[in-house]
Amino acid sequence: MPRFSVIVPAYQVQAYLHECLESVLSQSYPDLELIAVDDCSPDACGAVIDEFAARDPRVRAVHLPRNAGLGPARNAGMERATGDYLVFLDGDDTLTPDTLLALADRLKETGEPDVLVYDYARTHWSGETVRNRAAAELAEDGPAPFRLVDRPGLLNLLMVAWNKAYRRDFVARAGFTFPPGYYEDTPWTYPVLMTAESIATLDRVCVHYRQRRAGGILRTTSERHFDVFDQYDRVFAFLDGRPELERWRPVLFRRMVDHLVTVYARRDRLPRGSRAAFLRRARVHCRRHRTPGASVSARARVHHTLVRLGLHRTYRALRLAAALRRRWARTARPLPRTLRRAALRLHYRFQRLLPLRADRAVFAAHGDHGHGGDPAALESALRELAPHIRTAWVARPGCHPVLPPAVRRLVPGTAAHWSALARSAYLVTDADVVPGLVKRKGQVLVQTRRGTPLGHMGLDLLERPAAARDTDFARLLEGVDQWDYVVSANRHSTLTWERVCPGRYTTLEYGRPRTDRFHTATGAEVARLRESLGVPEGAVAILYAPAHRDYRRTQRRLLDLERVVRRLGPRFVVLARAHHSWGGPLEAASDRVLDVTGHPDVVSLCLASDALVTDYSPLMFDYAGLDRPVVLHIHDWEAYEAARGAYFDPRVFPPGAVAGSEDELIDVFATGRWCDARAARLRADFRARFCPYDDGRAAERVVRRVVLGETDLPPAVPPDGRRPVPSAGAVSVPSSLTTVPQQQPAGVLAVTDHG
Template structure:
């Protein structure tokens, strides 16, 4: 009995069928059967199914003797299904890489629910990918599994069959089958969700929903769109047969009316001469299924009026009036914004005509998040070596407290902000400045970057729509043309930057100034930071810092940190550091041994305070390696991350330390001591030789002397790796509690 039965009905899809079926067969999770149903297709679809079945025993070909339609073809597939769970995939859509593994993991995590709802994204022939607009309903926060009454917002998600996994025993017990006709998903999905005793969600795009230019069934002109009335009759008949579901009638009624109005108002669905008839039938359905007290949202009131009164002409007139009203309302706000923006740009243009101030430097980091990263380290060294140069920091008001008192605070979008951008000779940032910045002669722009690239960057994202999202590559290159200097921490970064950000700038392979702290800090500094963070004395502090997932809408940790701490015992503490793009902490628990440090202003201080790093694909590993402390890579979703974002090398082949591919492996690595064994040390040494050649503690000085003081010769030479003495890890054997002293000598030296 396989875990999954994936059912793919096929009819006149020969151009897409092979890709669809291969997206299932190439999944990393292989415990499946693929039931491909040839719905008596007149094209080569049947042959494609048979050809693939001859090469892969997991395919069960089913050939129907007559065309029965999508719903009944799915029923035919279910007759042959033997898996624990049923999944349906339309034959022009595809599963995303790693989708089945993610579904299997979530099913296990939530106790094998009746239904698991996962996410999807629309893919267009233009290459654009757009995630489901209601994906927020699929959050994995809160109790799971649950019933629909606890999460009614799930009904806002597109009511289709293929964004769910169904426990086969539940489907067979309830006797669910697909009816004939168009909109066959409607009388399946509503009853299934209402009848399910346990539901769970997976906040991950598992299906790419192809938006075809032509040939989409629901986009064709046909009287078959009238089937929608029978389908909703079936839904209400199901509710009528189960009195306990009566509470859902108002919701279903509103959804029904919205659906009818959508079909009516979408151009090209209803044949000429049938629109009046469709409205009359819709009105009859409205009266038949109307529920007293069913509230209608103000924004949909007009559409409901269209169905209730079958008043097409009145609807068009009122819609036009509303559109005009909305435009006028937005016009007033727009005028105020435009006026203010115009005045600020006029002010900026005036400032551009005034002389550049040679003794003025403006800094910014992470889109106005305050004093930090490479710009922060350069600013500190500038105050030391060139105090005659005045500095200012661009930061949002919430981050003004991070700016040193010696620097002026500039709020983005103010007159003072535009004055500084126009007049300062030096502009320093680890991301790009406002695209409206006019780089003038005499100004020097330093792009410090903010990490060594493992994931694809710049122009390499052109074929990665999930990661690039709405990136304007033309605007990106216009910003690159403003750069005078780009910082690099190693030869790998230099080669990547020059290819993905092609420009006339000069690359300064000086190391990252933010990492200077690792060579300058003392054990007293480390002890002070640990005390300030509340790390229990004598414990091993692990910094857990995962990166951003482009293929997920909401970010969550795949590690149960509380379970990990329970398994490791009282000698370990975990510091959790969420990526700045996350909208929630990595763990809800907060105790003496599980400390959320996401809001801490300095990630470098957190590195100093920790004894080891757990990360996945974050560039933090390249910086942390300068401390010569253990690093553990948690790569449980490498295939999905690689497919969505792309990487410059296989981290698993040359990691900075031990690699864990599951939570159990991760716990075992720390429980057995392999996190700091001889194999881990060997891997880290090779990694440091490749990526840490320039970070010797004097990077900021080299930048300041070269760029700000004009000293092109006689810059500090790079200290060889063998001669560097980064501050040691705090929790050595001497600092552990008495019962753990001597533990190091007992630990295995190498991970199997």
């Protein structure tokens, strides 16, 4: 008897069925049977199913003699199922990797519940992946299993069959089957959830729900959308015979009206000329099943009233009025903005006529995303070494709470912002271009860049269209012409920036200011940071920070972090930080995989961690100066190098151990190679090459040179004489401080020296 019976009905999905079936058979948990049901599909679905059945004994092919629809096809699969749990998957959707393993673990953990509810993400034809907006309902906090009355919020989820696993004995005992017609999930899902004695949740994306441009049921215009009325009749008939479920009637009535409103409002569902008939049918239906106590929001109340009364013409008139109002708003909205921009340009021009203020400095980080990076380190050093200069920070209002109290806050695009740009003597940023800046004589612009370059940057991207995308190189060079100083961490960075961003600026090869905290932070501060992030005392915290992939339209996870920590044991936790371009976390957080993507300060994350796992991120260069282990997970070097290009191969000159796969990465940590003597030697060589000035005084040297005009600057402490703050985890890391830095291989030196 297999653990899972995965039932896949197939009808006119030949283009997607192969990927669907492969996603099931390639699961890391092999104890399954795959029941693929050919619903008399006129395309090649039947042949694809037979092909899979011939090559894998776990596949059972079922061919229906006539087209019966999605519900009866699932019933045919259930009749042949022998597994402990039933899992449904539509033929154009896919299971995510390791889904069945995660289901098996959660089922065992929660005592074999009747139903396990898990999450999904919509995958669009454009490549975009969007997670379910109601994912918070799947939180694994609190006791489990439970009954629906304990977590009624589960009814806010999409009422489909394929986001749940069902204990087969429970389904057979209750006699649940799918009805024919559209919306067959409705009279299945509600009764199942209401009658289940034990329910559990899994806060993990297990299904990729394909949003087809055409061909899906919900995008098909048909009279069969009227089936929704019969399906809700079945739901309320189920309630009629079970008085103990009467409490759910008001909730189901509200959900029904919401559903009817959705079907009516979508233009691609009901045929032309049938909308009035649908609304009349909805009125009868609402009167038949109306239940007092079904509360709705004020926004939905109008829709509910119109549907219940069947006011088709009124509904159309209101929708037309709303459309006209939106169109007018779109037309009229630009006018105030245009007037405001013109007024601000005039204000900025007037402010540039006023004298510069030598006691003012403006700071900004890339994208106005708050307070951090090298600009933040320079701002702090400026307030300490030159207290007579008042500092201001440009950031969006949501970022203002993280700014230091002594810093003036500027909202981008406001009159105060433009006044500060016009009259401040010092401007500090890590953005390539300061939008709208007309640099005045006497103004000093300090450009800090954003890390030591590994992948190609600047003009080198002219031959890399995948990485350059919509880069405006002419605008980039106009920005470069405004730079007075560029802060560089090492000779490699200096030679690279001066070649790929050619200009008349002066390079300050003084180290990375933001790494100063690695030497000024205390053990108590590290302990506080770990506690605030939720890192257990004594745990080994691994900071995972992958780089952006230019060759991928949609960024996706590169490691199964839950599997990694599960294999490494309870001693390890992962701080997962996605690249800012990914638009979301790497994966669902748990008590051992902590999502820190939204954390405002990556330096704090470095201090709180005990090791870094990355691939091509510039963070590896900063982290090496912290003298803590760095492990590279590089499995797609050829693709990355082809799309972006690189100035040297990190596999040849790495800052520590290198893993080429997820299993090899696990082995690196399990065997201790991540922190052994060889890793320490590699780190020492890497630090000597790329962190020659990162001794805790980089920001001081920049401020003394640029602001105070000093030329006799503090010399850099050699790497073997530095003492960065140690980690707080339960690990003994061989120090590279006592290791004499070895000479870098001549070939690698040549590659990096030439960019």
